[in-house]
Amino acid sequence: MTTDKQIISLMQEEAYKPMSYKELEKHFGIESANEFKDFIKLLNQLEESGHIVRGGSDRYGVPERMNLVRGKLQAHAKGFAFLIPDDREHPDVYINAHDLNTAMNGDIVFVKVTSRSQGGGRMEGEVVRVITRANTQIVGVFQSQDTYAFVIADDKRVSRDIFIPQHSFNGAVTGQKVVVKIVNYPEGRSAAEGEVIEILGHKDDPGVDILAIVRKFQLPEAFNEEVLAEAEAAPDSITEEEIIGQGRRDLRSKRIVTIDGEDAKDLDDAVNVEILENGHYKLGVHIADVSYYVREGSALDIEAYNRGCSVYLTDRVIPMLPHRLSNGICSLNPKVDRLTMSCEMEFDENLKVVNHEIFTSVIKTSERMTYTNVRKLLTGEAEPELVERYAYLMEDFKRMEELADRLRSRRMKRGAIDFDFEESKILVDADGKPTDIVKRERSVAEMMIEEFMLAANETVAEHFQWMKVPFLYRVHEDPDSEKLMNFMEFVTNFGYTIKGKGNAIHPRALQTLLEEIKGTPEETVLSKIMLRSMKQARYDAQSLGHFGLAAEFYSHFTSPIRRYPDLIIHRVIREVLESGNLSDTRHEYLSSRMSDIAQQSSERERVAVDAERQTEALKKAQYMLDKVGEEFEGIISSVTGFGMFVELDNTVEGLIRLSDLTDDYYNFHERQFALVGERTSKIYRIGDEIKIRVARVNMEEHTIDFELLDMKPRKEGGFKRGGGGSGKPFKGAAGFKGFRGKPSAAASNGQGKSGKSGRDKGGFAAKGKGGYVNAQGKKRDGAAAGGAVDANAGQGRGKRRRGDAVDGLAVNTGPAATGQEQGRRKGGAARRIEEAAKAGVEGGAGARAGGAEGAAGARAKGAGVEGAAGARAKGAGVEGAAGARAKGAGAEGAAGARAKGAGVEGAAGQGKPRRAKAGGTPWSDSRGKGRGGKARGPKLSEGGSLSQRLESVGAGRTESGVPRGESKRGRGAVSLGGEAPAGGSDWASGVNALAKGGRRRSDDGDGSKKRRR
DSSP states (O other): OOOHHHHHHHHHSTTOOOBOHHHHHHHTTOOSHHHHHHHHHHHHHHHHHTSSEEOTTSOEEOGGGGTEEEEEEEEOTTSOEEEEESSTTSOOEEEOGGGOTTOOTTOEEEEEEEEEOTTSOOEEEEEEEEEEOSOSEEEEEEEEOSSEEEEEESSTTSOSOEEEEGGGOTTOOTTEEEEEEEEEOOBTTBOOEEEEEEEEEETTSTTHHHHHHHHHTTOOOSOOHHHHHHHHHSOSSOOHHHHHHTTOEEOTTSOOEEEEOTTOOOOOEEEEEEEOTTSOEEEEEEEEOGGGTSOTTSHHHHHHHHHOBOEEOSSOEEOSSOHHIIIIITSOOTTSEEEEEEEEEEEOTTOOEEEEEEEEEEEEOSEEEEHHHHHHHHHTOOOHHHHHHTGGGHHHHHHHHHHHHHHHHHHHHTTOOOOOOOEEEEEEOTTSOEEEEEEEOOOHHHHHHHHHHHHHHHHHHHHHHHHTOOOOEEEBOOOOHHHHHHHHHHHGGGTOOOOSOGGGOOHHHHHHHHHHHTTSTTHHHHHHHHHHTSOOOEEESSOOOBTTTTBSSOOOOSOTTTBHHHHHHHHHHHHHHHHSSOOHHHHHHHHHHHHHHHHHHHHHHHHHHHHHHHHHHHHHHHHHGGGTTOEEEEEEEEEETTEEEEEETTSOEEEEEGGGOTTSOEEEETTTTEEEETTTOOEEETTOEEEEEEEEEETTTTEEEEEETTOOOOOTTSSBSTTOTTOOBOOBOTTOOOOOOOOOHHHHTTOSOOOOTTOOSOOOOOOSSSOOOOOOOOOBTTBBOOOOOOOOTTTOOOOOOTTSOOTTOOOBOOOOOOBSOOOOOOOHHHHHHHHHHTTOBOBSTTOOSBSOOOSTTOOOBSSBOBOSTTOEESSSEEEOSTTOEEOSSEEEOSTTOEESSSOOBOOOSSSOOOOOTTSOOBHHHHTTBOGGGOBOSOOTTTTSOHHHHHHHTTOOOOOOSSOTTOOOOOTTOOOOSSSOOTTOOOGGGTTTSOOTTSOOEEEOSSSOEEEOO
């Protein structure tokens, strides 16, 4: 009979040319009708799973030979996505929002590569087929529009709302959290269509928040009847006949204890330590024999495979196995007989394992110890009654502590990396409301059990690796060399060095760094960035080593109650112990299953981690709700182009947005992870200690905003949104740097032709590469009205929306006029604009030659200011808009603008400076100078260059690592400077800080942002 492996192997051969099913039938010599029928079924199955592809001429081949890449789609909230290929050697593929072709986040898809960079490292493509849908249900907030409705998804990677026709409401009303079944997937500009299948309750009701996360990740809470029936059939106790009949080793006379947390109920590991006559240590690790009760192919086994692991949320546990097993017969409860799988190891004086045994056993634990009590007993903090109760175990605990210390020292010497992160525990009341956040202590008791479990996992992995039986391993591959080199360069900013180059770095060098930074302010930050530079640990059917543990062999053997890979390992061990070896048929079957189990277990683990993190973020945001306005001390944990994250002592993390740093304009230096003030040279860097105030808590996003204590709030009334006279003040958003302008003389004196009512204030223009001019409009009723020109980074479109911020752009604005003149501003850019204005200034979008009109698209016939993108001036003056052209003498004040006459190009922070055609000089060289080259304000270099400033405070290099005008894009990222790619925006221009309070918009990938219905 023809197998799937034979078909795939044939198609992977170099000489293979795509064949039809008849040609394949002939090739494999298929004769009987039944065999032909099975063969066609197999072809269809392989095609449906995406392992083979049928071309337009009904000929079959493998995807990689047909210019297709198979992988998982990783979508971004802005609409675009990346393909994470199944082939780990293949680079990620960027996919524009228009090229998704109904695919959504998490889908398994085929992508056709449409373009490649010169070196082949960066690719773009389009989805040609969705193999497996990851999203069949969406959780979100229901918003009714009478005859139809939309559901705004909780998962922001679902960038379009789900359309719900009236007949599919099923009783849902506005404000409720609902689960929606997708009926039609998004195609082109059409949103996905769905129907409400479950109403969770109002979004503010107690418990609905966690329930929504459970539904979002499709975590199965209840067990089906068949699974529960099998669990109920399990016995409450074991009999002597079972023990004798299975040939188990009887360890019930040994002093064996469990050591777990106070609230743990599924006790799956127990330990004991003895000193042998030859002075060697003998460590016994005894694990609950779950595989004895969960048989292969049973309903329990299938359910455990689908769940993959237990999920621990803040106020509940979603177990892998029913409580009847996990808390009952499989839990190593004290003073009762339990069936176990044991690993006993003998360590010599050098802590080398000189002898070990793995066998089935029966134990009766002496005590159910807690980490707290063991810590108190070993540190001398225990109360007298505690000491008296456990006096007979004190010698055992001391031996355990001594052995664990020596094992740890040996592990550190060989180069294992020990990340000692501070973890928190969120305490909640009966309604699920957080009452406190406390740090989890990693005491001597936790470290003791940790060392014993590591020793058992390594011993078991090595034993079965040499036996050459199908097995599951926990692997942690060597870090990506580029990420590691970036980390090595980054730590030099703190005065540390790491020995080695790229992948040649031994984990011992990284552990040495962790020891050097221990107790320093930057310890947490550097540890986290080091962790991010490494690959994620996962399960694999091959033993590939564990970089973080510096272990050649490693597996997960010690938690079969809550991890499916451990259960599989126990099952294989049992078979080998009972039969001595595996038959060829059994060996082949298990080998074919291990890769699939490894992948499934890794994916389910990832889902569990994401759900746990989201739950933690939710509860931390809830905890900080009533702390708004309170002051705390924290440490800068991350710096980005849109602000900096600060972590408090209780592990709560919040963002200080760039728009809230009002004392200066700050440049983000990527490689140094620093924000550097342009005028004050003030530097904010990872690891700095600062004082903050809680400013805002966003419960929809589960985010917290902080503000610095010494920052003054921006004044109201200066910058207006939308350009209309009745627009609300626009205070800017994170990460955008530009000019602060000043009203022209003509405008402030009330000269020039008046514009239409409500249109006399500076508007926003959306075109170009970033930067803005604060073009002041005409004075009305004795008050100068403020405005701004807002250049949409890399979008190339001049559209704007009334009453809303320019699409995708964030503006970092300085103090603005509030109706009355605030006096002359001292800045070089403002002075230059004012001087040029006397000769005639372009001020309103689309204005030609005269009159001040601040509204975009308005026309004025008198002398004035033109501040909108794409405006054209035929006389001498200054262009204040991105992409505008000046045909006369003057200066360009916007990024990417081109002057055809003599002038100065003043790119506002983003984009590559270009010389004017008539001998102009780059803005960076002439900033602060007006006409004639005379100094008009402070120079950029005043107080020394950026390099000198950074070096003076020990910040090292100043280059961001990305040349201006070039984009840098990675998995799930957007460009960091210069012109943004289609579907994305210029991150350094602060696009991440979309105007808060407005309705969410989706990016259709061509730079235009569509308002959601």
